[in-house]
Amino acid sequence: MSNIGVIGLGAMGSGMAKSLRRAGHAVHVCDARPGAAEAFAKDGGVACASPAEVGKSCHVVISVVVNAQQTEEILFGPNGAASELAGGSVFVMCSTVDPNWSIALESRLEALGILYLDAPISGGAAKAASGDMTMMTAGKPAAFERCEGLLEAMAAKVYRLGDRAGNGSKVKIINQLLAGVHIAAAAEAMALGLREGVDAASLYEVITNSAGNSWMFKNRMAHVLKADYTPLSAVDIFVKDLGLVLDTARASKFPLPLASTAHQMFMQASTAGFAKEDDSAVIKIFPGIELPKAGR
Structure with missing residues (x-):
């Protein structure tokens, strides 16, 4: 049994923490929401009041927060974990972030004697809960060695994409390019069907059994x-993630016409008041359609 920390108990983080607990680890957890850590610990584990408390107790800390800003806060803010992590400990970063920021974070932690894994995740809440998600990882061999068995406890697929940080985050934003474009295209197709008077359930049945x-x-x-539209992944997640995709491409003057259009669709949905709804709510930007009602 190892003392493993998980900071961030949202849809993905809670499932990952449960997978580690099932594998027999002593899981120390922390979350910004009052009561979330205590609720997890009722079934086994240790609720911690701050990231620093997690860092003090654990030799591997896994961060599953929303973005780079929150990662900075849990590491270097008041009661941050970096001040308490022992030399040789590993910080595993699972958020979708700017690859260049992730590369720089590795150097900052290295200066403190802390190992780092650039390890974004994919698969959704259900796969996180069952230990079947995908991890896109990059980092020094020593970091992987310290995490031996832990990554496999959380994920069915663990891809090692390099011996320095960066490629994990690069592959993740490419995945998010596709995910965002596919959601936007799916919404557009369903909206057209509704506009043309096609029964939504029938359209869904046909398309899910066809090449499209x-x-x-x-x-x-x-x-x-x-x-x-309960948010499993909110509209604003794709405002952020497709923004990162476009920022990365812009730096090398690489055109992304489909990603740009999808980003504008999510931006429109966000500013229309659907920011915190499920990302499928991007369909609500289309005029002149009657969306299915609950209970039908």
Whole structure:
């Protein structure tokens, strides 16, 4: 049994913490929301009051927060983990961030004697809970050695993409390019069907059994059919992630016309008041359609 820290108990982080607990580790958890850590610890584990408390107790700390700003806060802010992590400990960063920021973070932690894994994740809350998600990892061999068995406890697929930080985050934003474009295209297709008077359930049945299907169409348009916009991944996540995609491409003057359009669609949905709704709510930007109602 090892003392492993998980900071951030959202849709993905809570599932990852549960997977580690199932694997027999003593999981120390922390979350900004009052009561979230205590609720997890009721079934086993240790609730910590701050990231510093997690860092003091654990030789591996896994961060599953929203973005680079929150990662900075849990590491270097008041009661941050970096001040308490022992030399040779590993910080595993699972957020979607600017690859250049991740590369710089490795150097900053290295100066403190802390190892680093650039390890974004994908697969959704259900796969995180079952230990079947995907991890895109990059870091020094010593960091991987310290995390032996831990990554596999959380993920069915662990890809090692390099011996320095950066490639994990680069591959993740490319994945997010595709995910965002696919959701936007799925919403556009369903919206056109509704505009043309096609029954939404029938359209869903046909498309999910035809060549035009995608994983995102099948998954996200099911939310639309149920009129359930409870955020598993919110509209503003893709405002952020596609923004990172475009920032990366802009730096090398690389054109991304589809990603740019999808980003504008999520921006429009966000400013229209749907920022915190499920990302399938991007369909609400289309005029002149009647969306399915709950209970139908």
